[in-house]
Every structure is written in C-alpha cells, then in structure tokens.
Amino acid sequence: MTKPLHSSETNRQIVKTILLLSIPAVIDNFFQTILGFVDTLFVSQLGLIEVSAVGVTNAILAVYFAVFMSIGVAANVFIAKNTGAGNDKKAGKVAQQSILLAVIIGILFGLISLLFAESLLKLMGVSEEVLTPAASYFRIVAVPSVFISLMFVLSSILRGAGDTKSPMKISIFINLLNIALDYILIFGWFFVPALGLEGAAYATLIARLVGVAGLLWYLGRSNDMKFSLSYWRPDKEVQYQLLALGTPAAGERLVMRIGQVRYFGMIVALGTNTFAAHQIAGNIEIFSYMIGYGFATAATTLVGQRLGANDLAGAKKYADFCVLIGVGAMTILGLMLFFLAEWAAGFFTKDIQVIQQITIALQIDAFIQPILAVVLILTGVFHGGENTRFPMYVTAIGIWLIRTVGVYLLGIYIGLGIAGVWIAIGLDNLFRAVLLGLKYKNNSWMKLQSKEVEEFTQKAVN
Structure with a gap:
C-alpha cells in the first residue's frame, strides 16, 4: 500500500511512486492484451476469414469486458479509499462482495453467449462464410465468461490495495502458457490434432482459468485486507455502492463498444480487406492503450487512497504527474507507430493492399496518441474521485455524435476509406480530452461536497 503524501515528498519521489504502480500495470495490461494479439497473429496464418471471425468475436466480447471492468473499477476505487483510510476490514468486505458480484454477472453473460451466439454475431453484419467459424470460436471463449469477469475483478482488487505486481506476474505466466497452447492446439503437435480456430479459443480459455487460480492465490496472501466467511453473505449496501459507482463506468464502456459495433458494420461495408486491415491495425494500436491504462490504473489507485486519507492536495498532485508522464510515454510510442507501421503490418499479412491500409491507419493514429493519453488517464483520475458519470456522458457524445457520424x-x-475512419477516431478523442481537461482544471472531478471543493479550490488559488 502506498504511503500518504507529505509536503516534504519531492517530485522525484512522487514520480517513483507512480512508476512503481504504473509500470507493473502497463506490463499486466500488455500481457493481457497479448491473449487476443497472439490469437490474431496465429490465426492470420489460417486466412482472412479466420481473422475476421476473431475480430467480430472480440468486438462483442469488448461489450462483456465493459461490464466486467466496471465492477473492477468500483472495487478498485472503494478498496483504495478504505486502505488509504486504514480500514482493512471494510476493504476485505468490499473485495469479497466484488467477487460475488463478478461470479453472478459472469454466469449471466455465459448463458447469453450459449443461447444467442449467432444472433449477436449477425448484429455485426458478418457474412455467412464468417458466421459459422465465428460462432464456434465465440461460444468456446464466451460461455465460461465467469473466468473473464473474475480475471478483471481479482486484478482490480489487488491493484486497489496498491499491489500491481501480482496481476503482472500472473499475466506474464498465462500469456506464455497461451502462446505455447496456441501453437500446439491450432497447428497440432505430436499426438495433439490441429484444431485450427477452435484451438485458439481453447488456448485462451485454459490460460484464463489458470489466471483466475493464480490471482485467487495472491489475494489469499494479501495483508492489506481482512477477509471473513460472513462477508460472502450478500450485503445490499455494499452491492448498491458497487453498482452505483460501476454502472456509469459500465455505461461509458458500453456506449463506446456499442458505438464500435455500429461503425464496425460501416467498415465491413467498405470490404473484407478494409475490415481486416482495420482489425489488424487495431490489434497493433492497442499496445499503446496499455501505457495509458497503466497510468490510469495508478491514477485511480493513488487518487482513491489520497482521498480516503483526506489528502486532496496529494490526490491532485499525483493526478497531474500521472497525466504528464503518460502523455510523454505515449508521444514516444506514437513516433514508433508512425515509422514502424509498414514493418508491423507485414507480420500479419502479405497482401500488399491490406498492408498499405494498415500503414495509413497507424500513421494517422500516431498523432492521436498524446490525446488518447489525456483521455485514458483523466478518466482514471475521475474514477478515483468517485466520479464515473461525467466520463460516461463525454464518451456517449464523442462516440455517437463524432466518431460514428465521422466514420460515415x-x-x-x-x-x-480507412483514412477517414481513423481521422474520425482522432476527432472523437480530441473532443473528449478537451471536455475532461476543462472539468479537471475547474476541480469539479471529485465526488465531494461543494464546501470541500470550494475550500480545496481556494487553497489551490492561494
């Protein structure tokens, strides 16, 4: 658990604290993303139909992730707040109630996947040749959604307590496992038959199952939370708090993902090659998100802990530094995307037309990276301040009014074509960065009483 900010703490010490939390979170997010990335890389050797099948499946799963992540956001915030206040019993109760909620929601989404796989995929506008393999892949990875929900929530619980290293270690291990299983199950090895696309799905499933077991083991060893058998009994008050904070966070991600489903259909209309190029570019670009999400995770935890300790100035200072460092890191990554775009595209396909489109997308995206950093990290800051509604409103306007209309x-x-798609994505991020930045500058990002905000703002001015 991080220590309260003192006036004697130097900027160098603040940066070190942020990096100690954010770097493991970046690595954790990086390796979690590898699960989908490696699948796409191996599956691309099977053909563009299989790539599209994984792409449309992951687009739907992103909606699931939105809900599961929202439970994790709420757990992270409340656990950070209680550990910052030194209330390890309440932190333990929140953790156990979060796990209970994750299991219930995960089972529910698993049933939806079992019964409505084809219907959900048809909403994406997939062709008949893609539908059958996509449905098979989707059911294998999505029916056991309880493991996905637990992966998100257990990792968030540990991060809320200031432990970003344990989720990182689990992510590294399960991704190495996933890579090995992908190779064996997709292409076959000795007595193991080649399962193709289904092999990729089974590899991901097994890796997630092992990941849940590992996270539970680390959680059981945590000293920052006290657990009790009585905390497994559903608590209406805690569940309400989790849902009240998590629902807008889920709404934000759902608005984003549903908007993506809508404009994905437009991209499909541009042709199979364009959609495949967009999907591959997205899989490459998503690594930049990992840096932003890593610093956003650190911001949520540090801001939550500082506010739990009634250290408003410390919360603001840590938020400022998270944004500055994150913007710098993602600017560097943007330069790499610009100059290495064509080289990276060549790993996924040998089709010259597709490579050209991927290159265009990534070079446009290179200029979006600093703006994206502001959006992701300030969203994490707002979450740490128990304000999940404003990011949801901003995302709703951006994704539907700017991005979706812009894509069309x-x-x-x-x-x-694909250039227009990625320019629209950039305009959406710019809009959200400006609105989030203005509200942050006005010190109206924290869920505090008006008197507390007024006192804090007056001190900042003086």
Whole structure:
C-alpha cells in the first residue's frame, strides 16, 4: 500500500511512486492484451476469414469486458479509499462482495453467449462464410465468461490495495502458457490434432482459468485486507455502492463498444480487406492503450487512497504527474507507430493492399496518441474521485455524435476509406480530452461536497 503524501515528498519521489504502480500495470495490461494479439497473429496464418471471425468475436466480447471492468473499477476505487483510510476490514468486505458480484454477472453473460451466439454475431453484419467459424470460436471463449469477469475483478482488487505486481506476474505466466497452447492446439503437435480456430479459443480459455487460480492465490496472501466467511453473505449496501459507482463506468464502456459495433458494420461495408486491415491495425494500436491504462490504473489507485486519507492536495498532485508522464510515454510510442507501421503490418499479412491500409491507419493514429493519453488517464483520475458519470456522458457524445457520424461521412460518403475512419477516431478523442481537461482544471472531478471543493479550490488559488 502506498504511503500518504507529505509536503516534504519531492517530485522525484512522487514520480517513483507512480512508476512503481504504473509500470507493473502497463506490463499486466500488455500481457493481457497479448491473449487476443497472439490469437490474431496465429490465426492470420489460417486466412482472412479466420481473422475476421476473431475480430467480430472480440468486438462483442469488448461489450462483456465493459461490464466486467466496471465492477473492477468500483472495487478498485472503494478498496483504495478504505486502505488509504486504514480500514482493512471494510476493504476485505468490499473485495469479497466484488467477487460475488463478478461470479453472478459472469454466469449471466455465459448463458447469453450459449443461447444467442449467432444472433449477436449477425448484429455485426458478418457474412455467412464468417458466421459459422465465428460462432464456434465465440461460444468456446464466451460461455465460461465467469473466468473473464473474475480475471478483471481479482486484478482490480489487488491493484486497489496498491499491489500491481501480482496481476503482472500472473499475466506474464498465462500469456506464455497461451502462446505455447496456441501453437500446439491450432497447428497440432505430436499426438495433439490441429484444431485450427477452435484451438485458439481453447488456448485462451485454459490460460484464463489458470489466471483466475493464480490471482485467487495472491489475494489469499494479501495483508492489506481482512477477509471473513460472513462477508460472502450478500450485503445490499455494499452491492448498491458497487453498482452505483460501476454502472456509469459500465455505461461509458458500453456506449463506446456499442458505438464500435455500429461503425464496425460501416467498415465491413467498405470490404473484407478494409475490415481486416482495420482489425489488424487495431490489434497493433492497442499496445499503446496499455501505457495509458497503466497510468490510469495508478491514477485511480493513488487518487482513491489520497482521498480516503483526506489528502486532496496529494490526490491532485499525483493526478497531474500521472497525466504528464503518460502523455510523454505515449508521444514516444506514437513516433514508433508512425515509422514502424509498414514493418508491423507485414507480420500479419502479405497482401500488399491490406498492408498499405494498415500503414495509413497507424500513421494517422500516431498523432492521436498524446490525446488518447489525456483521455485514458483523466478518466482514471475521475474514477478515483468517485466520479464515473461525467466520463460516461463525454464518451456517449464523442462516440455517437463524432466518431460514428465521422466514420460515415469521412470513410464512406466522402470516400476516404480507412483514412477517414481513423481521422474520425482522432476527432472523437480530441473532443473528449478537451471536455475532461476543462472539468479537471475547474476541480469539479471529485465526488465531494461543494464546501470541500470550494475550500480545496481556494487553497489551490492561494
């Protein structure tokens, strides 16, 4: 658990504290993303139909992730707040209630996947040749959704207590396992038959199962939370608090993902090659998100802990530094995306037309990276301040009014193709960065009483 900020703490010490939390979170997120990335890399050797099948499946799973992540956000915030206040019993109770909620929601989404796989995929506008393999892959990875929900929530519980290293260690291990299983199950090895696309799905499933077991083991060893058998009994008050904070966070991600489903359909209309190029570019670009999410995780935890300790100035200072460092890191990554775009695209396909489109997408995205850093990290800051509603409103306007309309106007109507799609994505992020930045600057990002905000703002001015 991190220590309260003292006036004697230097900027160098603050940066060190942030890096100690954010770097393991970045590595953790990086290796979690590898699960989908490696699947796409191996599956791309099977053909573009299989790549599209994984792509549309992951787009739907992203909606599931939105819900599971929202429970994790709420758990992270409340556990950080209680550990910052030194209330390890309440932190333990929140952790156990979060796990209970994750199990219930995970089972529910698993049943939805079992019964409505084809219907959900058809909403994506997939062709008949993609539907059958996509449905098979989707059911294998999504029916056991309880493991996905537990992965998100257990990792968030540990991060809320200031432990970002344990989730990182688990992510590294299960991704190495996933890579080995991908190779064996997709292409076959000795007595193991080649399962193709289904092999990729089974590899991901096994890796997640092992990950849940590992996270539970680390959680049982935690000294920052006290657990009790009585805490497994559903507590209406705690569940309400989790849902009240998590629902807007889920709404934010759902608005984003549903918007993506809508404009994915537009990209599909541009042709199979364009959609495959967009999907591959997204899989490459997602590594940049890992840096932003890592610093956002650190911001949520540190801000929550500082506010739990009634250290408003410390919360603001840590938030400032998280944004500055994150923007710098993602600017560097943007430069790498610009100059290495064509080289990275060559790992996924040998089709010249597809490579050209991937390169265009990534070079446009390179200029979006610093803006994206502001969006991701300030969202984490707002969450740490128990304000999940404003990011949801901003995302709703951005994704539906700017991004979706922009994809149609620039990509289809004007005819810019994949370039228009990624320009629209950039305009959406710019809009959200400006609105989040203005509210943050006005010190209205924390869920505090107006008197507390006024006193804090007056001190900041003086």
